[in-house]
Amino acid sequence: MTPSRSAYLDHAATTPMSAAAIEAYTEQLAMTGNPSSLHASGRRARRVVEESREQVAAALGARPSEVIFTGGGTEADNLAVKGLFWSRRVAHPERRRILISTVEHHAVLDPAFWMAEHAGAEIVLLAVDATGAVDVAALRAELAEHASETALISIMWANNEVGTIQPVAEVVAAARSHGIPVHSDAVQAVGHVPVDFAASGLDALTVSAHKLGGPVGVGALVAKRTLELTPVLHGGGQERGVRSGTLDAAGIRSFAVALGAAVASVPESTVRLARLRDRLVAGIRAAVPTATLRGPEPSSGGDDRRLPGNVHFTFSGCEGDSLLYLLDSAGVQASTGSACQAGVPQPSHVLLAMGVGEDDARGALRFTLGETSTDEDIDLVLDVLPDVVARASAAGLASAGLGTSRNRGSQEVH
Numbered sequence: 001m002t003p004s005r006s007a008y009l010d011h012a013a014t015t016p017m018s019a020a021a022i023e024a025y026t027e028q029l030a031m032t033g034n035p036s037s038l039h040a041s042g043r044r045a046r047r048v049v050e051e052s053r054e055q056v057a058a059a060l061g062a063r064p065s066e067v068i069f070t071g072g073g074t075e076a077d078n079l080a081v082k083g084l085f086w087s088r089r090v091a092h093p094e095r096r097r098i099l100i101s102t103v104e105h106h107a108v109l110d111p112a113f114w115m116a117e118h119a120g121a122e123i124v125l126l127a128v129d130a131t132g133a134v135d136v137a138a139l140r141a142e143l144a145e146h147a148s149e150t151a152l153i154s155i156m157w158a159n160n161e162v163g164t165i166q167p168v169a170e171v172v173a174a175a176r177s178h179g180i181p182v183h184s185d186a187v188q189a190v191g192h193v194p195v196d197f198a199a200s201g202l203d204a205l206t207v208s209a210h211k212l213g214g215p216v217g218v219g220a221l222v223a224k225r226t227l228e229l230t231p232v233l234h235g236g237g238q239e240r241g242v243r244s245g246t247l248d249a250a251g252i253r254s255f256a257v258a259l260g261a262a263v264a265s266v267p268e269s270t271v272r273l274a275r276l277r278d279r280l281v282a283g284i285r286a287a288v289p290t291a292t293l294r295g296p297e298p299s300s301g302g303d304d305r306r307l308p309g310n311v312h313f314t315f316s317g318c319e320g321d322s323l324l325y326l327l328d329s330a331g332v333q334a335s336t337g338s339a340c341q342a343g344v345p346q347p348s349h350v351l352l353a354m355g356v357g358e359d360d361a362r363g364a365l366r367f368t369l370g371e372t373s374t375d376e377d378i379d380l381v382l383d384v385l386p387d388v389v390a391r392a393s394a395a396g397l398a399s400a401g402l403g404t405s406r407n408r409g410s411q412e413v414h
């Protein structure tokens with residue numbers, strides 16, 4: 001039976017395209033022309049790409065020549081990690097260390113570990129505190145000893161599971177005196193909190209369109225012109241020779257439109273979403289006192305270390321997947337936020353890194369708010385959650401007794 005009310009609270013996985021982005025997208029889809037072609041249609045498409053590049057750069061505090069369009073966040077992260085490592089290794093073979101935090105998205109973690117397996121990299125995982133924030137003192141200590149062996153640092157701007165905003169400025173400051181390039185996966189931050197590439201001092205930054213109202217399959221790596229990047233994709237030599245492949249003029253146009261609007265609305269949307277977030281956090285705490293908020297405590301002052309649209313709780317004695325399916329039946333679309341392997345739900349690497357026990361970590365639930373979120377969405381969650389938690393808890397007790405739990409899983413990691 002379809003529930004009569006519904007709430008989409010999984011905006012960190014993907015958020016609806018804005019009307020303007022859909023309009024820009026469909027308008028461009030109707031046009032022909034490869035931006036690399038020299039005839040009139042090609043030149044028109046090239047103009048669309050270059051104007052969009054200017055808009056993307058302006059929205060991110062970057063120069064147009066620093067924007068490398070990619071097929072999304074995963075590709076940009078791969079280009080940053082692999083491209084930087086390879087280029088650094090050519091000049092300095094002794095620089096084998098890749099420093100990343102324990103809470104990175106798999107789009108950074110997996111290329112880094114792939115480089116360890118196939119390209120001689122050594123991975124150094126930087127610890128986080130109980131809120132998921134990177135330990136900058138540990139980074140400084142690591143650099144004091146091993147800076148000359150370090151190829152690059154990659155620390156996300158904001159965590160996709162628990163919403164922790166990382167101390168990017170401190171990371172950059174620690175790396176600067178050693179001349180080590182820093183990349184940041186800002187997929188969950190751009191359009192949600194202020195992000196200025198030039199002001200950040202970063203060498204490279206990843207952004208993805210479908211997290212901010214644009215289409216899936218387009219994004220960018222913003223990279224300083226002086227940054228050497230070895231290409232990961234080889235072919236026609238587009239995008240400074242660093243990212244071959246025919247440019248997706250329609251996707252890029254739509255991305256630029258969505259990004260411009262999302263960034264312009266940050267001051268207003270931050271306040272609106274943080275209010276909804278704080279209502280949801282307070283409501284869940286009141287309705288389910290055994291639930292534990294993970295990630296930083298929300299703050300309404302200027303020192304909020306949590307994404308305005310992120311709410312993440314663990315529910316002791318429950319399986320996240322059970323919570324997710326029961327909520328879905330009640331019309332609420334949320335996420336556990338973590339991955340599974342071969343159909344078996346795995347406790348989130350992010351929660352484990354924060355010191356959460358395996359059993360507690362299995363009961364994770366993430367609600368992420370976006371442009372279309374309303375007070376009615378929060379009302380619905382708070383109406384149905386107590387019963388959902390009671391049922392998931394009973395199911396958890398039953399399966400613990402029978403030893404049959406954890407045999408069903410979703411594939412989630414956004």
Ligand SMILES: Cc1ncc(COP(=O)(O)O)c(C=O)c1O
Binds near residue numbers: 107156
């Ligand atoms: C932090 C983070 N990085 C990277 C990605 C991957 O981006 P995309 O879906 O555009 O490949 C995601 C999306 O789930 C993300 O949340």
